[in-house]
Amino acid sequence: MTALLEVEGLSVHFETARGVVRAVEDLSFAVERGQTVALVGESGSGKSTAALSLLRLLPAGASKIAAGRVRLDGRDLLALPPRQLRDVRGAQVGMIFQDPMMALNPVYTIGRQIAETLRLHLGLAGPAAEARAIELLRRVQVPAPEQRIHQYPHNLSGGMRQRVMMAIALACRPALLIADEPTTALDVTVQAQVLALIDELKAELGMAVLLITHDLAVVWETAQRVIVLYAGRKVEEGPVGRILTRPRHPYTAGLLRAAQWAADGDRLAEIPGTVPSPHAMPPGCAFAPRCALAEDRCRRQAPPLRTLEPGHVAACFRAEEIAP
Amino acid sequence: MSPTLAFLTRRLLQLVPVVLAIAALNFALLHLAPGDAADIVAASSGGASAEFTAELRASFGLDRPLHEQFVLFIGRLLTLDLGWSHIQQAPVLELVAERIPATLLLMVAAITVALAAGMLLGILAAMRHRGWIDGILSVVALVVYATPQFWLGLMLIVLFSVTLGVLPSGGMMTIATEMGWAARAADIGRHLVLPSLTLGLFYVALYTRLMRASMLEVFTLDFITTARAKGLSETRIGFVHAARNALLPVVTLAGVQIGHILGGSILVETVFGWPGLGRLVFDALLQRDLPLLLGILLVSSVVVVLVNLVVDLLYGLLDPRIVHR
Numbered sequence: 264m265t266a267l268l269e270v271e272g273l274s275v276h277f278e279t280a281r282g283v284v285r286a287v288e289d290l291s292f293a294v295e296r297g298q299t300v301a302l303v304g305e306s307g308s309g310k311s312t313a314a315l316s317l318l319r320l321l322p323a324g325a326s327k328i329a330a331g332r333v334r335l336d337g338r339d340l341l342a343l344p345p346r347q348l349r350d351v352r353g354a355q356v357g358m359i360f361q362d363p364m365m366a367l368n369p370v371y372t373i374g375r376q377i378a379e380t381l382r383l384h385l386g387l388a389g390p391a392a393e394a395r396a397i398e399l400l401r402r403v404q405v406p407a408p409e410q411r412i413h414q415y416p417h418n419l420s421g422g423m424r425q426r427v428m429m430a431i432a433l434a435c436r437p438a439l440l441i442a443d444e445p446t447t448a449l450d451v452t453v454q455a456q457v458l459a460l461i462d463e464l465k466a467e468l469g470m471a472v473l474l475i476t477h478d479l480a481v482v483w484e485t486a487q488r489v490i491v492l493y494a495g496r497k498v499e500e501g502p503v504g505r506i507l508t509r510p511r512h513p514y515t516a517g518l519l520r521a522a523q524w525a526a527d528g529d530r531l532a533e534i535p536g537t538v539p540s541p542h543a544m545p546p547g548c549a550f551a552p553r554c555a556l557a558e559d560r561c562r563r564q565a566p567p568l569r570t571l572e573p574g575h576v577a578a579c580f581r582a583e584e585i586a587p
Numbered sequence: 588m589s590p591t592l593a594f595l596t597r598r599l600l601q602l603v604p605v606v607l608a609i610a611a612l613n614f615a616l617l618h619l620a621p622g623d624a625a626d627i628v629a630a631s632s633g634g635a636s637a638e639f640t641a642e643l644r645a646s647f648g649l650d651r652p653l654h655e656q657f658v659l660f661i662g663r664l665l666t667l668d669l670g671w672s673h674i675q676q677a678p679v680l681e682l683v684a685e686r687i688p689a690t691l692l693l694m695v696a697a698i699t700v701a702l703a704a705g706m707l708l709g710i711l712a713a714m715r716h717r718g719w720i721d722g723i724l725s726v727v728a729l730v731v732y733a734t735p736q737f738w739l740g741l742m743l744i745v746l747f748s749v750t751l752g753v754l755p756s757g758g759m760m761t762i763a764t765e766m767g768w769a770a771r772a773a774d775i776g777r778h779l780v781l782p783s784l785t786l787g788l789f790y791v792a793l794y795t796r797l798m799r800a801s802m803l804e805v806f807t808l809d810f811i812t813t814a815r816a817k818g819l820s821e822t823r824i825g826f827v828h829a830a831r832n833a834l835l836p837v838v839t840l841a842g843v844q845i846g847h848i849l850g851g852s853i854l855v856e857t858v859f860g861w862p863g864l865g866r867l868v869f870d871a872l873l874q875r876d877l878p879l880l881l882g883i884l885l886v887s888s889v890v891v892v893l894v895n896l897v898v899d900l901l902y903g904l905l906d907p908r909i910v911h912r
């Protein structure tokens with residue numbers, strides 16, 4: 264059986280005044296049914312761009328999906344006519360975003376915003392839709408859902424709004440949930456609750472999750488597979504146990520060390536250097552300028568992805584030498 | 588008392604000092620102008636002697652010190668006595684009351700046309716951003732925006748009344764014809780088309796541009812991406828999700844511009860012979876009818892303040908984040 268989601272050679276470019284930004288370049292990965300795949304990387308590495316382009320949600324005009332295929336259940340979403348794509352959005356694939364403060368329409372009640380999806384995809388209207396909305400809110404653990412449906416987003420806390428977003432995303436029992444940093448904007452305690460809820464619902468609905476995050480602790484707890492993005496390219500992918508214990512790319516190793524230092528309370532827990540400007544990508548490996556292991560060939564030529572063990576790939580010439 | 592009711596009461600109470608201040612300002616401004624009613628009456632009776640003019644002045648109370656005149660004026664105001672027009676030989680309140688419905692009708696029609704059309708065209712232009720519809724609308728809006736109102740009015744008359752002969756060119760109703768109320772309403776409606784278009788078109792252009800810009804800004808917000816991710820059609824996203832948010836700045840501007848529209852109606856009423864306040868202002872100015880002018884200005888400021896209040900309430904209905912306290 265094929266995977267639920269198969270992404271092949273996805274490239275997304277932004278036309279800007281200073282030239283073309285290759286935000287995502289030749290990205291391939293798969294998400295199996297019921298699996299959680301984490302997409303990690305620093306800010307600006309192209310995580311959101313990749314996630315949004317799966318459903319062609321990037322703003323039209325400036326952005327262009329330059330190449331690639333995104334197959335959901337074997338259907339290429341990038342080639343789908345708009346009408347059919349809309350039937351996939353919100354029904355087979357649900358999505359939640361980083362900033363729950365901005366993700367809901369401020370002028371409509373949350374009941375109405377949930378019911379909208381129910382009417383569109385399930386044909387539910389009136390009292391039936393309202394009852395279902397209440398049920399969904401209860402399922403995502405929003406207290407007093409009967410009253411909440413009449414409230415507006417500004418009446419709710421960030422955590423509550425993210426739950427409402429989940430109620431909307433899960434309203435039609437999608438096969439895949441795309442969660443773009445769903446907890447980054449929330450308080451630490453609320454973060455844990457929301458993540459636990461995603462896990463719970465995933466098990467209950469049997470859905471797959473593409474979880475975008477830069478928090479490796481979250482990855483460890485929720486994901487089965489990890490994809491590491493650096494400057495728009497996949498630099499490593501593998502099972503979570505492998506990636507987080509025996510990384511094979513210096514960038515992943517750096518992320519891990521940084522995460523450990525951060526956990527120990529050390530404030531200098533950064534990888535030295537900065538991500539190269541998207542307008543001035545080095546000719547070779549994009550990580551070479553920050554890499555302790557970099558040698559001449561790294562700066563001349565981008566290392567290809569190599570399979571090191573079954574299911575574990577990394578884009579580094581010296582992958583075998585990296586100490587855990 | 589509900590918060591909205593409390594808000595209303597407070598706003599209405601705030602009206603009192605505002606009206607007094609406007610009255611004081613109007614009074615002062617008009618007294619700064621040379622010449623008064625006595626001069627006018629004297630002049631119109633064919634060059635009177637200085638004694639006669641002084642007598643007139645005394646009989647009008649114009650010889651008293653200014654502050655006394657003002658106190659008397661305010662005192663009468665509080666009993667809704669707006670004074671007596673020496674020129675028209677009638678109470679000011681009566682003159683104003685007679686004319687105000689026509690002006691309100693014209694203004695409401697113009698604002699409705701401007702908001703409805705401006706919103707619709709703005710939404711359309713934004714949804715077809717950089718398409719040919721957007722391009723045509725932008726050019727047309729710019730042309731209308733730059734066209735003088737009186738010229739536009741005259742051209743509309745030439746086109747619809749003279750050339751096509753489908754709409755009346757002036758007045759508010761067909762005079763000296765008996766008709767039922769439905770036919771009368773239709774008759775007034777036909778007379779209303781050209782003046783309200785003339786008055787409203789400038790604002791249609793303005794609101795189209797504003798609505799378009801506002802929509803384009805809303806389109807970049809996160810909840811629009813959420814709406815797309817839900818699978819909604821672009822039409823629904825534009826008209827339901829973006830428009831309601833984009834409307835807010837347009838309504839604010841419309842509220843601020845009420846006074847401006849009232850000013851514009853003076854010109855339009857003159858072009859179309861519309862029997863409203865505008866004509867009255869025009870005549871009062873020419874004849875230096877001080878009490879009448881004061882009365883009209885006061886009443887129009889009250890209208891503007893009241894309409895602003897309505898706009899504030901409307902804004903609260905449109906945006907649930909606004910709570911009137």
Ligand SMILES: Nc1ncnc2c1ncn2[C@@H]1O[C@H](COP(=O)(O)OP(=O)(O)OP(=O)(O)O)[C@@H](O)[C@H]1O
Binds near residue numbers: 306309313
């Ligand atoms: N609308 C846009 N126009 C031009 N460039 C863009 C646009 N959106 C994103 N980019 C660029 O694309 C690259 C990837 O951005 P993206 O938002 O996908 O990163 P991210 O990994 O999601 O970061 P974060 O963790 O901050 O959310 C960045 O270099 C960014 O500057």
Ligand SMILES: [Mg+2]
Binds near residue numbers: 310311312361443444
């Ligand atoms: Mg992002």
